[in-house]
Amino acid sequence: MVAMTDSIDIPVPDIFDFDRNLVFLNRNEDECMHEVIERSLIKPIEVGSMRSLVKISAPHDTALRLTILAGSMPESKDDQELLITYIKNLFDLNTDLQPFYKMAKQDPLLKDLVEEYDGLRIVQIPDLFEALCWGVFGQQINLRFAYQLKRQFVEKYGESLVYQGKTYWFFPHYEKIASLSVEELSEIKMTRRKSEYMIGIAQLMTSGELSKDKLLQLGDPAIIEKDLVTIRGIGPWTANYLLMRCLGFTSAFPIDDVG
């Protein structure tokens, strides 16, 4: 029997600093997929049959606490596990950072960096379609505009809920984008080419040819990257970005780029 509770606690690893990760999540005011309020993350999350506005906080530093602000708690055991998996992925809780920290603390260049950002994880975009879209949005335009594109996209094709008079948006489903024409999608001031990329990607996901599970089953990040690059609209940069920000290959992050 599943006990009906108001909140779910998820234990966090030793090397984890919730506030530092919140700072990262709060880095851009144009972000439309979540907000940070008073040491908590407010985020609409859709997993399985659950679609709710979730508050994530850390009342004590050994666990994250999930509270449902609007919608409902996951009703089935499956949905509850999907939610927990999503949050674990979001904060990259499954990665063991001990080996990296041990190595970094012996490196004169990395030492200061690791201490300054101790407990900061590579925050993920757990949803593959969302990560892919964000990669495409950001290609060859300034970030400010990329955030604008995402917002217009989300508010035009996504669904929403209202909480305390404020509207929160879920990321659009790929099935919906797959059915759009280039002309329709281009209305939000994306280039035709970006529209083509996104519709093509949405179609691949709708047909089931492309999925996060399938990519992860390939195992080796180099092989995954090769697979991703065959998709029109995904080049080396976006493929690498996906490995790092969605597929959890945080060890592959470019140390050259640390600055």
Next chain:
DNA sequence: TGCCAGGAAGCCG
């Protein structure tokens, strides 16, 4: 005003 931004595809040799 002009350069350029979290690139990638297409074409040519």
Next chain:
DNA sequence: CGGCTTCATGGC
């Protein structure tokens, strides 16, 4: 493979 052109829109 390596280099060059095109795409197209805001930001600063």
